Amino acid sequence: MSELDRYLNAATRDNTRRSYRAAIEHFEVTWGGFLPATSDSVARYLVAHAGQLSINTLKLRLSAIAQWHNSQGFADPTKAPVVRKVFKGIRALHPMQEKQAEPLQLQHLEKVVDWLEGEALAALASDDRPGLLRARRDAALILLGFWRGFRSDELCRLQIEHVQAVAGSGITLYLPRSKSDRDNLGKTFQTPALLRLCPVRAYIEWLNTAALVRGPVFRGIDRWGNLGEEGLHANSVIPLLRQALERAGIPAEHYTSHSLRRGFATWAHQSGWDLKSLMNYVGWKDVKSAMRYVEATPFTGMRMMAEKQIGN
Known part of the structure; x- marks a missing residue:
């Protein structure tokens, strides 16, 4: 070439x-x-x-x-x-209603994350390193995907060198390119730490468990607990999410990787975010895209509403 x-x-x-x-x-x-x-x-x-x-x-x-x-x-x-x-x-x-992924509701997010935490503790007790790695990875991927409203390809392209996480404070993630970044200028995303269902804590626990210091954040794990060198493929996020939900007892056939993004948008709308704030946070440039999810309502801060929704 x-x-x-x-x-x-x-x-x-x-x-x-x-x-x-x-x-x-x-x-x-x-x-x-x-x-x-x-x-x-x-x-x-x-x-x-x-x-x-x-x-x-x-x-x-x-x-x-x-x-x-x-x-x-x-x-x-x-x-x-x-x-x-x-x-x-x-x-x-031939009018056809557009098919959209089922949004992951907050109660289901809480249920699957609690289940993954139980899997991690059981794996620790039985010295099951592959099981521990998968539980920590899946929890971090699901929580980051939900609270940051990331697409599957964005999650799979995250690099450790481009992430700064401070326990109890927040996480900053840089993507050199994304679907909404048409000019490839790169974009920085931030999200705060939460009292529960915290993406920051989940990310730090995953990196510490996997002993990762550089390269792709989310990788494949073989049966012996060896980590792949390459990042996960975007198509692998759907089966990963569905398998985690099914293990937690949640019917998963209608969920896709986009369910995380739709789930956050649904939560934010119900929590009082206005359309402009949600568009800025998620990264929508087109009002029509955002309007498939929400209607304009008054805005309140993310941390306050998240903690109100999921409790102390």
């Missing part, structure tokens, strides 16, 4: 690049389309998958086709009036 290609690739997030590549393959290989495409073929492609694929998936496919043509120097067929009109008709005839 040339230096030019390296910088061009860096301008697009890995997830986006993979999604676009899969979309182009679907258009060419699965459906049998040709590139460069005509506006008529793109319109027929949409019609062929109307009602089968969600509106959001079709939008992604159009974006991928548009990006391919723009990058190759061809006219963008997705901007043609016939394509726009067909897409509008599909939205009218």
Whole structure:
């Protein structure tokens, strides 16, 4: 790869690049389309998958086709009036309610964290290092994901060198890039220590138990208790969360990694956060994204409301 290609690739997030590549393959290989495409073929492609694929998936496919043509120097067929009109008709005839992850409620967060603490204590008593490591890791990941409203890929990209945690005070986390950081300027996140369900204490306990000093915060653990060198893959967060919930006796089939983010947004809304404060904290730039979760209400501080909700 040339230096030019390296910088061009860096301008697009890995997830986006993979999604676009899969979309182009679907258009060419699965459906049998040709590139460069005509506006008529793109319109027929949409019609062929109307009602089968969600509106959001079709939008992604159009974006991928548009990006391919723009990058190759061809006219963008997705901007043609016939394509726009067909897409509008599909939205009218095939309205679909957007599927959203079940928010993790605070009582379930408390239950699963208490269960993981019990697992950690039992592992300590039986000298079960792999069990202890998993319990400490899972508790830290779930609590950080909830109270910071992180996406799964953000949790998996956290580096110890970019985290500062002070017991009883708070934690500061720096991410060089994230979905809401379109210009890749890097962003710093903070969250306070809490009396219970504390993400700061859970993070420190995990690092101390695993004896980690650098590299990815959250890693795989094999059956012998050996830690992986690489960070967890974002796709592994869903089974990790579901398995922890199921062990705690909580039906988990409707939960995804996004349940942590939605759970925090639900808690914050019920606790009196206003829309602007929640958007700033979570990192939403688009009001429409935030409005899927909340309506504007008066704001109160996080520490005070958290401690009121979960007790002393």
